[in-house]
Amino acid sequence: MMLKIKVNSLQPGVELAKNLFSDDAQLLLPAGTVINQEHLDSFAKRGIIEVFVAEEKKVKRSTKSFDDVYDDSLLAVKSFLMETKLGQPLDSQEVNSTVDSLLNQVLDELNVFKGISVMKGKDEYLFTHAINVSILAMLVGRWMKLKEQQIRDLGISGLLHDLGKVFISDEILNKPERLTDEEYEEIKKHSTLGHDVLMKQGWVSPEVAQAVLYHHERTDGSGYPTGATNYGNNPYAAIIAVCDAFDAITADRVYSKKRSPFTAADIIWEESFGKLNPAICKFFYSKMTPFLIGSQVTLSNQLQGTVVFVDTIQPTRPIVKVGEEFFNLALDRSIHVLEVIDG
Numbered sequence: 001m002m003l004k005i006k007v008n009s010l011q012p013g014v015e016l017a018k019n020l021f022s023d024d025a026q027l028l029l030p031a032g033t034v035i036n037q038e039h040l041d042s043f044a045k046r047g048i049i050e051v052f053v054a055e056e057k058k059v060k061r062s063t064k065s066f067d068d069v070y071d072d073s074l075l076a077v078k079s080f081l082m083e084t085k086l087g088q089p090l091d092s093q094e095v096n097s098t099v100d101s102l103l104n105q106v107l108d109e110l111n112v113f114k115g116i117s118v119m120k121g122k123d124e125y126l127f128t129h130a131i132n133v134s135i136l137a138m139l140v141g142r143w144m145k146l147k148e149q150q151i152r153d154l155g156i157s158g159l160l161h162d163l164g165k166v167f168i169s170d171e172i173l174n175k176p177e178r179l180t181d182e183e184y185e186e187i188k189k190h191s192t193l194g195h196d197v198l199m200k201q202g203w204v205s206p207e208v209a210q211a212v213l214y215h216h217e218r219t220d221g222s223g224y225p226t227g228a229t230n231y232g233n234n235p236y237a238a239i240i241a242v243c244d245a246f247d248a249i250t251a252d253r254v255y256s257k258k259r260s261p262f263t264a265a266d267i268i269w270e271e272s273f274g275k276l277n278p279a280i281c282k283f284f285y286s287k288m289t290p291f292l293i294g295s296q297v298t299l300s301n302q303l304q305g306t307v308v309f310v311d312t313i314q315p316t317r318p319i320v321k322v323g324e325e326f327f328n329l330a331l332d333r334s335i336h337v338l339e340v341i342d343g
C-alpha cells in the first residue's frame with residue numbers, strides 16, 4: 001500500500017514508494033529511499049509538494065549519530081581483529097551487535113555515502129574498510145530486498161571478509177611499492193586464512209565463512225584462491241566483491257591515492273564484464289549515482305563545480321555547473337571528473 005502525502009507533513013524515516021522525478025524528468029530519489037531531514041529540506045527547495053510513500057514502513061531510527069556508531073564500530077573491529085590475531089575466539093555477541101548498530105545506519109543512505117567518505121583514514125584502512133564493506137553490503141542487500149537474516153549475514157561477511165589479513169605481515173600489507181610475486185601470493189592467502197579461522201568459531205554460518213573464502217573469486221573464474229566461477233555460487237561473495245572494489249578504489253591506500261566515486265563507477269562498469277556480477281553492479285550503479293548529485297568536483301580541466309545531473313546509464317559522465325557555465329561530460333568526452341572535494 002502506498003499513500004500520496006504532503007511533504008510538509010512528512011517525517012524522516014518514511015520510505016518512498018515510487019521513484020521521485022524533478023520537473024525536467026531527472027531521477028531525484030529512487031523508490032525505496034528512506035527519507036531523511038536533508039531530503040525534506042531539498043523537497044522544499046525544489047518546490048516538491050507531494051510524494052508517494054510506503055504506508056506502514058515507518059522505520060525506527062537510531063538516536064545515535066552516524067559518526068558515533070562508526071567510532072564505536074571502529075573500536076569493536078579493532079579489538080576483535082586483534083584478538084583473532086592473538087588466537088582468541090571471536091565474540092559472536094560483539095560481532096552481531098556491531099552489525100546491528102551499523103544496519104540501523106544503513107536506513108539513511110545519504111548518510112552512508114557521505115559518512116564513509118569522511119571516515120576513511122589511511123593508516124586504519126584495515127578497520128575502516130571492514131566497516132565500509134559491511135555497511136555497503138547491507139545497503140546492497142536492502143536494495144535487492146533480501147531477507148533480514150541475509151542482510152545481517154552480509155553485514156558479518158563484510159565486516160570479516162579481510163580478517164585473514166591479520167595473519168599477513170604489516171610489511172607486506174603496508175608496502176608502498178609494487179609487490180613481488182611472492183608477496184602477492186602471501187597476501188592472497190588471506191581469504192583462506194579468514195575462512196579457516198571463522199569455521200573454527202562454531203557460531204559463524206558456513207555461508208558467511210564461504211563468502212570470506214570466495215570474495216576474491218571472479219565471475220569468469222579468474223580470481224583466487226580456488227578459481228571458482230560465479231563466486232562458487234555463494235550468495236554473498238559476489239556482493240562483497242563489488243563493495244570491496246568500490247571501497248578500495250575510493251580509499252587512500254599506502255600505495256595509491258583515493259579515486260573519486262565516478263572513477264570507481266567506471267572501473268566497476270568495466271569489471272562487470274566477466275569479473276564482477278553484472279546484476280549487482282547494476283544495483284550499485286542505479287542506486288548510488290543519485291547521491292552524487294550536489295557533489296563538489298574538480299574536473300580534469302582544473303575547474304571546480306557542482307554536479308547537477310547524473311545519468312544512471314553513464315554515471316561517470318555527469319553535468320557539472322561551473323559558475324554560470326554547464327559542462328556536459330556525456331557530450332564532451334575530453335573532460336572527466338578528477339576528484340570529488342570532501343566536505
Ligand SMILES: [Fe+2]
Nearest residue numbers: 161162215216
Ligand atoms: Fe580481501
Ligand SMILES: [Fe+2]
Nearest residue numbers: 129161162244
Ligand atoms: Fe577487502
